Amino acid sequence: MIPAEFNYEVADSVDHALSLLAGYGPEAKLLAGGHSLIPMMKLRFARPSALVDIGRIAALSYVEQDDGHIRIGAGTRHHDVHHSPLIEAGCPLLSFTAGLIGDPQVRHKGTIGGSVAHGDPASDLPTVLLALDAEFVLTGSGGATRVVPASDFFKGFFETAIGPEEILTEIRVPKLGASSGWSYLKFSRRAQDWAIVGVAAIVERSNGGIGSARVALTNMGATPLRASSVEQALAGAERDAIPAAAAMAPEGTSPTSDTNAGANYRRHLADVLVGRAVEEALGGP
Amino acid sequence: MTSVTMQPEGVAPARPTVVAGFTVNAASVRLTLDPRESLLDVLRERLGLSGTKKGCDQGQCGACTVHLDGRRVVSCLTPAVQVDGQAVVTIEGVVAPDGTLHPLQQAFIDHDALQCGYCTPGQVMSGLACIAEGHTTSDDEIREYMSGNLCRCGAYVGIVAAIREVADRAEA
Ligand SMILES: Cc1cc2nc3c(=O)[nH]c(=O)nc-3n(C[C@H](O)[C@H](O)[C@H](O)COP(=O)(O)OP(=O)(O)OC[C@H]3O[C@@H](n4cnc5c(N)ncnc54)[C@H](O)[C@@H]3O)c2cc1C
Ligand code: FES
Ligand code: FES
Numbered sequence: 001m002i003p004a005e006f007n008y009e010v011a012d013s014v015d016h017a018l019s020l021l022a023g024y025g026p027e028a029k030l031l032a033g034g035h036s037l038i039p040m041m042k043l044r045f046a047r048p049s050a051l052v053d054i055g056r057i058a059a060l061s062y063v064e065q066d067d068g069h070i071r072i073g074a075g076t077r078h079h080d081v082h083h084s085p086l087i088e089a090g091c092p093l094l095s096f097t098a099g100l101i102g103d104p105q106v107r108h109k110g111t112i113g114g115s116v117a118h119g120d121p122a123s124d125l126p127t128v129l130l131a132l133d134a135e136f137v138l139t140g141s142g143g144a145t146r147v148v149p150a151s152d153f154f155k156g157f158f159e160t161a162i163g164p165e166e167i168l169t170e171i172r173v174p175k176l177g178a179s180s181g182w183s184y185l186k187f188s189r190r191a192q193d194w195a196i197v198g199v200a201a202i203v204e205r206s207n208g209g210i211g212s213a214r215v216a217l218t219n220m221g222a223t224p225l226r227a228s229s230v231e232q233a234l235a236g237a238e239r240d241a242i243p244a245a246a247a248m249a250p251e252g253t254s255p256t257s258d259t260n261a262g263a264n265y266r267r268h269l270a271d272v273l274v275g276r277a278v279e280e281a282l283g284g285p
Numbered sequence: 286m287t288s289v290t291m292q293p294e295g296v297a298p299a300r301p302t303v304v305a306g307f308t309v310n311a312a313s314v315r316l317t318l319d320p321r322e323s324l325l326d327v328l329r330e331r332l333g334l335s336g337t338k339k340g341c342d343q344g345q346c347g348a349c350t351v352h353l354d355g356r357r358v359v360s361c362l363t364p365a366v367q368v369d370g371q372a373v374v375t376i377e378g379v380v381a382p383d384g385t386l387h388p389l390q391q392a393f394i395d396h397d398a399l400q401c402g403y404c405t406p407g408q409v410m411s412g413l414a415c416i417a418e419g420h421t422t423s424d425d426e427i428r429e430y431m432s433g434n435l436c437r438c439g440a441y442v443g444i445v446a447a448i449r450e451v452a453d454r455a456e457a
């Protein structure tokens with residue numbers, strides 16, 4: 001399996017990458033960890049004229065924090081997101097989930113930016129970032145940046161808000177407070193596999209009940225989805241409201257049928273997993 | 286690294302090539318590469334290091350696992366041009382210069398951790414990394430952290446036992 005011909009360029013900075021992208025035009029693509037793009041190129045589903053390798057831009061790989069946020073460079077590998085003490089302390093849901101991606105070899109190469117930019121609804125991090133109300137920093141020509149909230153970012157199957165001459169440079173994640181419980185449940189048949197369905201849940205606890213809940217779904221449609229009906233049903237609710245709320249999880253979804261599962265089975269899984277994830281995030285008895 | 290992409294007018298376009306230098310098992314190599322060549326194909330076809338195996342060529346089986354700057358990666362999804370300036374270690378670099386097997390290789394034999402042997406070089410490279418990373422506190426943890434390496438012959442029980450033995454010995 002050999003990809004179609006392409007030119008290869010190494011970018012040593014974000015500016016350099018942007019000027020290479022502009023030079024090669026819309027048929028060029030960025031290469032980060034290559035763990036989604038190279039398989040597609042080998043199958044010739046993707047045939048970029050040139051690859052601009054941003055995998056060696058050290059300045060794109062970092063984890064920093066300010067008062068309310070963790071800021072993660074787009075080039076940070078899944079392994080490093082999983083092991084970052086800052087993310088573990090400020091947003092354990094994210095470091096936990098990064099450790100569930102694929103297998104150790106995949107996590108050593110794949111990047112958080114590549115995972116978000118690829119726009120694959122079966123990916124784990126986009127769902128978690130959507131539940132966390134993360135923001136994505138896009139850098140365009142001349143270094144101009146714009147910030148897109150996760151709710152506006154995932155446009156369709158393999159489609160995001162990133163423009164042809166833009167690079168995703170940073171992911172900003174609001175820190176979870178002490179009253180937040182969280183869960184990510186990934187249903188797959190083998191440890192290494194993609195999620196058949198995944199569920200991220202964040203619960204703000206209040207007096208033993210639920211103050212508010214954020215719930216997002218992996219692989220239940222063309223993009224990661226927020227389960228809004230579930231969230232509304234859980235707002236200010238007690239624990240015993242969880243099963244009825246979880247039953248609304250399939251509302252507004254459009255899961256596919258494939259070799260792993262039919263659409264009906266995916267809807268069933270969404271219901272069951274949302275119930276379990278919210279229970280886990282709420283914690284206690 | 287330099288990238289050569291220019292083509293004189295009126296001449297059939299030259300294939301883009303890129304020069305990359307890296308080390309393989311501590312030996313320096315410098316190659317003119319087609320950017321489409323995977324590290325796996327370069328190891329096997331250009332450098333004669335056929336110990337690294339191609340199972341799926343899609344990142345799913347782990348047969349092509351090598352160490353890149355000390356981290357295990359699949360060489361089939363690693364374009365060779367990308368390892369410019371980096372250090373690659375393959376199964377050929379694991380055996381002692383006098384031919385003595387690495388303790389983990391010996392443990393694979395002692396525990397019948399293979400049948401056909403096709404997945405074995407990848408299992409050994411991944412197992413060495415699993416031990417170095419410290420993911421051997423329980424058999425379950427070994428299984429989780431070896432999940433990137435499939436064995437069609439189902440020698441998993443022996444593989445876990447071999448890794449367990451070497452990890453315990455290293456700790457003792
Ligand atoms: C065997 C296997 C199992 C896997 N299992 C899982 C899994 O369980 N869960 C999961 O979520 N993922 C899984 N993955 C995918 C993995 O997480 C990928 O690494 C990730 O989706 C893409 O990241 P990358 O850095 O490899 O991106 P690349 O493949 O390099 O790029 C992907 C796309 O994003 C674009 N891109 C990359 N970086 C940027 C940027 N900074 N700005 C703009 N565009 C950019 C590229 O141009 C390309 O179109 C698996 C992959 C493999 C091979
Ligand atoms: S050949 Fe590389 S993972 Fe299967
Ligand atoms: S020994 Fe045959 S595939 Fe593992």
